[in-house]
Amino acid sequence: MLRRNTQLESEGAEFLVVGELLIRGIPAYKNYTKMPGYDVVATNPERNRSARISVKSRWDTGATGFIIKNFDCDFVVVAKLNRGSTRGKKNVLPPQFYVLPVSVVRKASSKRGWGRIEFGKINAFNGYLDKWDKIRDFLS
Numbered sequence: 001m002l003r004r005n006t007q008l009e010s011e012g013a014e015f016l017v018v019g020e021l022l023i024r025g026i027p028a029y030k031n032y033t034k035m036p037g038y039d040v041v042a043t044n045p046e047r048n049r050s051a052r053i054s055v056k057s058r059w060d061t062g063a064t065g066f067i068i069k070n071f072d073c074d075f076v077v078v079a080k081l082n083r084g085s086t087r088g089k090k091n092v093l094p095p096q097f098y099v100l101p102v103s104v105v106r107k108a109s110s111k112r113g114w115g116r117i118e119f120g121k122i123n124a125f126n127g128y129l130d131k132w133d134k135i136r137d138f139l140s
Helices: 007-023 102-108 133-139
Strands: 028-035 038-044 049-058 065-068 075-080 096-101 115-118
Touching: 007 028, 007 038, 007 049, 007 075, 007 096, 038 133, 049 065, 049 133, 075 102, 075 133, 096 102, 096 133, 102 115
Parallel strands: 049 075
Antiparallel strands: 028 038, 038 049, 065 115, 075 096
16 A cells, blocks of 8 residues: 655644644744754744744544654644545544643653654643643743
């Protein structure tokens, strides 16, 4: 079975994260060149602070985890795009965003380098849903 090219969905998820930050009054931009470890930067210009954000998108509704190779960021935002399933057996739902400090993700990692992180291994994963205030607090 051929692996699906998800490059466009990944790029779209990064723009969705930027949009979520902007509508909450947090200045943010998407990196247009590949930066190892992060995709989006949120800023607080008054305090000269920034937060590096890695966006991990999952296309399937009901996805159970993600792969992370680089922990060189401040936050990981898991963007569950909830676009159904390749076989059409799952419903398309609105996207969900889980805002995780990188320390939480690192703790859930079973390997030293990189690997798959199961949502169930992240303590209180559902409690991170739409926790954009974590980024705002970090920037304050």
